[in-house]
Amino acid sequence: MKKLLYTFLLSLMIIVLFSNCKSKSEIIRLSSIDQLDIYRQNVVFDQELSCSDVLSYIPDDNLFQKQVRINVQFMNSEDSLHGFNEEKGRWYMKFLIHNANKRLRGNQKMNLPEGNDTPVLAPKYQYVITSIDDDDGYFWNYDDELCYFVNKGRHRNNYDKEVIEKYEIGGDSIINIFVMPHHKDSLNSKSYKTHGTGIALGNSLKIAGLVEDKEKPWAYATLLNHEIGHIFGLRHTWAYNDGCDDTPKNPNCWQETKNRKGCEGPISNNLMDYNNSQMAISPCQLGTVHKRLTMKNSKYRKFVKEDWCHLDTSRQINIIESVNWFGERDATSDIHIMDGATLTVHCRLSIPPNGEIVIHPGGKLQINEAATIHNDCDLTWKGIRLLKKGGQQGELIISQSAVIEDISQI
Numbered sequence: 575m576k577k578l579l580y581t582f583l584l585s586l587m588i589i590v591l592f593s594n595c596k597s598k599s600e601i602i603r604l605s606s607i608d609q610l611d612i613y614r615q616n617v618v619f620d621q622e623l624s625c626s627d628v629l630s631y632i633p634d635d636n637l638f639q640k641q642v643r644i645n646v647q648f649m650n651s652e653d654s655l656h657g658f659n660e661e662k663g664r665w666y667m668k669f670l671i672h673n674a675n676k677r678l679r680g681n682q683k684m685n686l687p688e689g690n691d692t693p694v695l696a697p698k699y700q701y702v703i704t705s706i707d708d709d710d711g712y713f714w715n716y717d718d719e720l721c722y723f724v725n726k727g728r729h730r731n732n733y734d735k736e737v738i739e740k741y742e743i744g745g746d747s748i749i750n751i752f753v754m755p756h757h758k759d760s761l762n763s764k765s766y767k768t769h770g771t772g773i774a775l776g777n778s779l780k781i782a783g784l785v786e787d788k789e790k791p792w793a794y795a796t797l798l799n800h801e802i803g804h805i806f807g808l809r810h811t812w813a814y815n816d817g818c819d820d821t822p823k824n825p826n827c828w829q830e831t832k833n834r835k836g837c838e839g840p841i842s843n844n845l846m847d848y849n850n851s852q853m854a855i856s857p858c859q860l861g862t863v864h865k866r867l868t869m870k871n872s873k874y875r876k877f878v879k880e881d882w883c884h885l886d887t888s889r890q891i892n893i894i895e896s897v898n899w900f901g902e903r904d905a906t907s908d909i910h911i912m913d914g915a916t917l918t919v920h921c922r923l924s925i926p927p928n929g930e931i932v933i934h935p936g937g938k939l940q941i942n943e944a945a946t947i948h949n950d951c952d953l954t955w956k957g958i959r960l961l962k963k964g965g966q967q968g969e970l971i972i973s974q975s976a977v978i979e980d981i982s983q984i
């Protein structure tokens with residue numbers, strides 16, 4: 575009872591009357607840890623999915639579009655006869671990357687399993703060419719020893735990382751895409767196919783077949799998406815358990831073929847199979863990617879441009895129903911919890927610098943025991959605002975062990 579009275583008196587002390595010509599409402603601004611501590615309760619909310627479950631990272635409408643840093647390393651022989659020239663190469667890869675981003679955004683419905691109702695979600699990641707100094711993110715390297723890609727025979731080197739180690743730039747935060755010619759000797763062999771092929775090695779990838787097909791950059795866009803999918807934790811779906819229930823095993827058919835068992839159709843159109851579409855990414859696959867791009871302890875988080883370190887005032891996240899954030903999350907704008915809605919935060923949540931959480935009358939914010947709300951950029955955020963109007967007030971419940979940090983004391 576005493577605590578309640580104390581809460582009431584303190585709340586009264588920090589009430590600021592806010593008025594404009596249309597309506598009158600009250601605001602309680604909680605911008606210090608002491609003020610927030612008043613809302614702590616000995617409660618634990620149900621957490622259906624853990625902070626590390628890939629399903630906790632399936633993108634939703636409130637997730638901002640992540641920008642993944644990439645650059646391009648063109649490999650050529652020292653006489654410059656076996657690779658792209660600078661003008662053509664820049665045109666080709668700009669086209670290809672633009673097309674790859676477009677294909678990601680155009681995510682299609684899964685063909686398999688037949689009759690599925692797997693949702694089609696916006697992938698919420700795109701590639702952005704990134705420079706380090708005064709370069710433009712496109713690099714040309716001339717090296718007779720390391721420039722070629724060989725995936726067959728005695729000189730096979732597709733798994734070799736030497737070219738990456740020698741030429742990569744900003745490799746811990748930029749995905750280096752090595753565009754390599756097939757070996758000049760391989761080209762003379764009838765059994766060697768120069769088709770598009772690639773391999774993801776650590777944080778970089780090597781792709782080949784493009785140099786031999788200089789007019790069709792779009793034909794290799796899903797090859798890029800596939801290889802970057804590997805870097806972000808996606809596995810082939812056709813033969814093994816890839817960790818996702820929504821990507822069924824399949825005979826890995828390139829196209830519908832009448833007389834080939836299992837390929838009569840429908841066939842997989844998933845990005846991580848070898849088929850002539852590669853246009854579908856399932857929700858679980860997207861969760862896998864975003865887990866790597868989001869978790870604080872993931873080395874892949876460094877590949878994402880830190881858009882959460884700037885407050886985007888052109889938009890706000892509106893919570894309009896009951897929502898659980900089971901995974902870690904970085905917000906790029908203010909969060910508003912509207913009348914009748916409840917947001918329960920279970921893991922790490924970063925609020926952008928000078929950002930805030932606003933709980934509207936009738937809205938509710940619950941911060942669970944393992945949650946941390948902070949600013950991930952060593953800056954501060956403005957805290958939580960409770961709005962009150964006509965006897966109705968925003969509600970806040972903070973579990974005893976939840977961590978709230980980096981609030982500016984206004």
Ligand SMILES: [Zn+2]
Nearest residue numbers: 800801804810
């Ligand atoms: Zn693959």
